[in-house]
Amino acid sequence: MNFTTGSSEDELLSLDNIRSTLIRLEDTIIFALIERSQFAWNQKIYEKGAFEELKVLGFEGSWLGWFLFETESFHAKARRYTSPDEHPFTPIQKLPQPIIAMQSFPSLLHPQSAAHPSTNANSRILDFYVNKIVLAITKRVKISKGSTDRDDGNYGSSATRDVEVLQALSRRIHFGMFVSESKFRGAPHKFIPHILAQPPNTEALAGLITKPAVEAALLVRLGNKAEIYGQELDPQGKLRKSPGEATESGSSGHAETRLDTAEVVALYRDWVIPLTKDVEVGKLAQCHI
Numbered sequence: 001m002n003f004t005t006g007s008s009e010d011e012l013l014s015l016d017n018i019r020s021t022l023i024r025l026e027d028t029i030i031f032a033l034i035e036r037s038q039f040a041w042n043q044k045i046y047e048k049g050a051f052e053e054l055k056v057l058g059f060e061g062s063w064l065g066w067f068l069f070e071t072e073s074f075h076a077k078a079r080r081y082t083s084p085d086e087h088p089f090t091p092i093q094k095l096p097q098p099i100i101a102m103q104s105f106p107s108l109l110h111p112q113s114a115a116h117p118s119t120n121a122n123s124r125i126l127d128f129y130v131n132k133i134v135l136a137i138t139k140r141v142k143i144s145k146g147s148t149d150r151d152d153g154n155y156g157s158s159a160t161r162d163v164e165v166l167q168a169l170s171r172r173i174h175f176g177m178f179v180s181e182s183k184f185r186g187a188p189h190k191f192i193p194h195i196l197a198q199p200p201n202t203e204a205l206a207g208l209i210t211k212p213a214v215e216a217a218l219l220v221r222l223g224n225k226a227e228i229y230g231q232e233l234d235p236q237g238k239l240r241k242s243p244g245e246a247t248e249s250g251s252s253g254h255a256e257t258r259l260d261t262a263e264v265v266a267l268y269r270d271w272v273i274p275l276t277k278d279v280e281v282g283k284l285a286q287c288h289i
């Protein structure tokens with residue numbers, strides 16, 4: 001979704017348009033995970049204070065935290081975080097101001113939405129990614145024959161890919177704000193009583209925004225994408241076959257798919273969808289008063 005082209009508010013907040021962006025982000029996230037899965041776990045890059053070199057620079061966080069800070073500082077100068085669909089992992093007050101004038105965006109969201117803490121899920125996104133996802137998607141990386149080490153020393157490459165995955169996950173999950181705005185505008189009378197309840201009835205709001213059929217279709221589509229995108233071609237450009245079957249070129253065996261399909265489905269089922277719904281409910285409950 002591009003907020004600056006000539007689309008009208010109605011077009012931008014059409015649920016079909018929003019969902020098409022979410023579907024497109026599935027591809028971005030899967031390929032970003034494939035890129036990260038080339039490298040070992042490299043747990044050291046997630047540990048705060050593990051690099052003395054960063055302390056010399058005055059940075060007390062982890063290697064990944066440093067990559068996020070430096071990357072987001074550069075992007076902030078290019079006004080990335082003035083866009084309503086972008087949320088930095090670094091506290092915004094630590095980032096520099098844009099060096100170019102802000103773009104004008106249509107007022108799609110309730111004024112309080114963007115700033116309200118309840119709608120920023122990045123700390124939870126970082127936590128589940130570092131503690132649940134990275135190990136799962138890098139478990140197949142073979143460091144060297146017989147080695148059990150999960151560290152290949154590719155700290156820069158690993159963190160660069162981590163930032164790309166995190167930015168895509170953050171954009172996808174925070175798109176929940178536009179989803180809930182679209183649903184609210186479609187039937188405000190259904191939402192308002194639960195928003196005005198003291199405290200807001202978040203369980204009822206969650207029931208209103210949840211669409212089981214959409215979620216079920218997503219998980220099937222996602223598994224198929226991960227299966228297809230994760231396959232590798234042999235030197236002759238032919239899809240490698242499943243375990244044990246000889247490939248057309250006559251060589252036996254196969255290259256494993258680059259990602260465990262079940263892990264990708266679990267990522268969405270257990271984390272991405274629930275957090276997206278938390279953002280939807282949080283925005284309605286906190287920002288539509």
Ligand SMILES: C=C(O[C@@H]1C=C(C(=O)O)C=C[C@H]1O)C(=O)O
Pocket residue numbers: 019176179209210211212214215218272273274276277
């Ligand atoms: C995003 C939506 O809202 C909810 C969250 C979904 C998700 O995170 O994929 C899918 C369906 C809904 O339960 C939607 O309705 O499309």
